[in-house]
Amino acid sequence: KDEIERLLLAIPRVGEGMLKLAKSVEGTAKQLLVPGKLFEELGFKYVGPINGHSLPQLIQTLREYRDWPHPVLLHVVTRKGKGWEPSEQDPVFWHGATPFSLDTGEVAKKKPGPPSFTSVFGKTLTELAHSDPRIVAITAAMPEGTGIDVMQKAIPERVFDVGICEQHAVTFAAGMATRGMRPVVAVYSTFLQRAFDQIFHDVCLMHLPVTFAIDRGGLVGADGPTHHGCFDLSYMRIFPEMVVMAPKDEDELRHMLATAIACNRPAALRYPRGTGSGVVMEGPPRALPLGKAEVLRSGRHGFIWAIGTMAGGALRAADKLCTEGGPDLTVVNARFVKPLDEALLAAQLMPGSRIMTVEENTLTGGFGSAISEAIARLGIRDVTVECIGIPDEFQPHGAQDILRARLDLDFEGIARRARAFFPLEAAGPRRVHRAG
Structure with missing residues (x-):
């Protein structure tokens, strides 16, 4: 290469121009033909692409470059689902496999039960x-995981998959909102954290009506510490x-989605992984009054305010305590973390009152x-005030029921904590009082 440059420069008058042209052609060719050119310009040693399914080649390459004195980018090519034909043919479906037959690929049939929060969201949005x-x-990049694949099939021209770019998804939604659209960003809770700055600058600061449908809120179980919301x-x-x-059940999710889209301001509704409670879907989705809680049960000895699906556990706990002669408690489904129903709070509380809160969220x-x-x-x-929730520590991998039980977020745990927090002498079994 150096010899060619010297020969070109030796040509009178046109040599320098020819050298510049040659370098330009070389640079363009590298950009087109060498996949690692960008990384080399950033100071990386680019290696690859290599076969990610060849363990000997991987080991040899890693050993060769482990002592390299500069950053190394190893480009490894793999095929999703490699090694089993059904997963190779449909890698999206098999990304999160449920029990199945290895011989036939047939997925084990689920027992009939309530719909998942995700599926209810997808159908309601559509x-x-x-x-x-x-x-x-x-x-x-999560149409199936978030449930918007339902709308994608029905109205494909109004569904946008921006790839694994949560920050862009939020800014893209903000841009569409400025043009009069009502964008709904469907995202897992843990992944929305990536777009914190865009929520602030591009949505809230601009007063834009973007709805955030936050799936996998709370403890998600099998996906482990990185995926808990x-x-x-x-x-x-x-x-x-x-x-x-945060909705108490799958029916309330429908109405909260309608509320978020109708409220003409930034709005977020979060709901958990898993199935609902099997409640009856009451009429078409309708907007709820902003900042208004729902009294599920009226009692005489104290108050439990719960958010999201914790409201169901709190209600069961209060009924259990009452029938066993324990404290007779009022249970409130808060519905809104913001704006909070301060009018109801002020009407219920007085000096000396006791109130317990329950949430599947960090207490901080x-x-x-x-x-x-x-x-x-x-x-x-x-x-x-007594607060039950997730302590200020990262939560481990585990089944949702097990994780909730260890944090007193199941109804037995709530009942146990409430019995200790509302100390009353046993007054014998009492009738259960339901609000409404």
Whole structure:
């Protein structure tokens, strides 16, 4: 190469121009033909592409470059689902496999049961989109996982998959909202954390009506510590104008989605992984009054405020305590973390009251914190608050039921904590009082 450059420069008058042209052609050719050129310009040693299914080649390459004095980018090519024909043919379906036959590929049939929160969301979004042409759906490479594949099949021109780019998904939604659309960003809770800055700058600061449908909120179980959605209620409620909701069941999810789209401001609804409780779907989706909680049960000895699906466990716990002669408690389905129903809170509490909060979210800055802040803001003195939730530590891998039980987030745990927190002498079994 050096010799060729010297020969070109030796040509009178045109040699220097020919050398510049040759270098330009070389650079263009490298950009087109050498896949690692970009990384080499950033200072990386680019190696590859190599066969990621060849263990000997991988070991040899890693050994060869393990002592390299500069950053190394190893380009490894693999095939998703490699080694089993059904998964090679349909890698999306087999990404998260349920029990199946290795011989036939037939998936074990599930017992009939309530629909999942994800499927209810997908069907409701599609139903609303059919009646409102402004609604568009956005996903970051998770149409099946978030349930918007239902709308993708029905109205494909209004569903956008931006790839694994959550930050872009949020900014893209903001841009569409500026043009009068009603974008719904469907995303797993743990992945929305990547777009924190875009939620702030591009949506909330701009006062834009973007809906965040936050799936896998709370403890997700099998996917482990990286996928638990333990922080969303805390970080979403800090943004001015943001509405933050969590449904107690799959029917309330439908109405909260309608609420979020109709409220003309940034809004988030979070719901868990798994099936609903099998409640009856009441009528078409309708907007709920913003910031209004729901009293599920009226009692005389204290208050439990729960958010999301924890409301069901709190209600069971209160019924259990009452029938066993324990405290007779009022149970409130908060519905909204923000805006909080401070009017109801002020009407219920007085000096000396006791209130317990229950959330499947970190206790740091979460729903319990919002209740405590509201009590202080309302100036209600001598109120004792007990918060049940996820402690300030990362949660391990494990089945949802097991993880909830160890954190007192199942109804037995809530009942146990409530019995200790509302100390009353046994008064014998009492009738259960349901609100409404």
